[in-house]
Amino acid sequence: MESVPVPDASRENKLKRWVDAYADTLLRTCYLCLGDMHLAQDALQETFLKAWRGMDKFEQKNVQSEKAWLIRIAMNVCRDHLRSPWHRRVDRHFTPEDLPPSMLAAPQEDRDLLIDICRLPGKYKQVILLYHYHKMTVQETAAALHIPAATAYKRLRKGRVLLKNQLTGREQND
Amino acid sequence: MTDPFKEKADSALSSLHLSDWEKHRLFTNTMEEQNMKKKMPAVLIIAIALILALGGVTVAEKINLFTSFSNFDERLIEVSYSSVLNDLEPITVETPELGTSVVTITNAHFDGENLILGYSVENRTFAENFTPTEEEISTMRKVENDAVYGFMNASHAQDELSDAYHRAVRLGLSRGVRGVSISTEFLIFDEQKNELSAPLCYEFNNRDAENVTSHVRVHGPNYDPLPEKFRNADSITVEVPIYKTSFALWNDSTGQYVKWNHELLKTLTLTIPRSETVLPATDFHP
Structure with missing residues (x-):
């Protein structure tokens, strides 16, 4: 069950709230996309870094869109990795x-x-x-x-x- | 309406979650990475002088050892991203006994008070049972005290060889082991390129996989301070010779005999700029 987040003034508090609320589900998403724990952890870190950088542009309308925005970032990070020359060279049959x-x-x-x-x-x-x-x-x-x-x-x-x-x-x- | 897809997926993924500490690390890493990227254009990152004897280097995926070893020293998290050596290629060395071994220096932090380095060695050691001839024993040094010598064992098979040798020494039985190991030193130089007596350091070690070891070496005021001239220095130069260390250990009823030989394979020189983050003191005493 998701709790309704309390609005916070500072960007750091918002990031911390996002990490607490969504890190697990984003990690699982990245693992399902990439099939590798280490890559998933790297992708998770990259996801939050992009979210941190784009936070000011994000206009929160409701909780669902906040989560959806983060999931979208995570999927794009994973997609970029899957397109990388390294991934194309390596046999990744799971x-x-x-x-x-x-x-x-x-x-x-x-x-x-x-x-x-x-x-x-x-x-x-x-x-x-x-x-x-x-x-x-x-x-x-x-x-x-x-x-x-x-x-x-x-x-x-x-x-x-x-x-x-x-x-x-x-x-x-x- | 139930959705068995999500139930099943979450059931399989139920062990995949972050601890509070891992979430904290995720948060602090994001802040550290963002701050590092802001400062990069204004900071001289690392000047690398690579001296190669022969051959090239291979590119391998790097692990951030400061993050991995933060359980031993929590301060490492604070500088885990600023210390990463993204542009430093791993060093490949070739030996007849091991084939290809790879030394990777992953992290370097210097702040005037502390010098901390993270590095790993892949394909670290080769070892085998050994029964020397009389002539070979004559070239070895007899141990005159009660010390029991060993070697850098980095795999289960090597653990067994090492344990068997140590048992033989304790019981006064005949047993020997020989082999080679890839080893490194970190030599500190001043601006005039004079080698300084390296302060005592301590090292955290881990075996990541069979014959793959990782290490974090710490020079700090809690054990033996860096020379005074580095308190306000803008950088520190560290020379990293990589050796093939050949070893031979033999024990019999007459005593223990040992032999070591270091052959320089390659040398890497790092100039590490001073970090803006000064690590706090630690209570750890090795």
């Missing part, structure tokens, strides 16, 4: 052995979903994460990724097919 030991305690079914998500091609993974994990609408997902809503919806359908039976409930109601 395997169960890539899971950190701390995740091995989770139920097998849940770990399987995690592996399937990490194996998704980037453009499908992004829409799946924004729509199903972060509960954004198709329009919000499209805005976060700077793509038309129709493209977001196509990628969402394709991503669901690739994930096969892992998605139920919300899919059936859409």
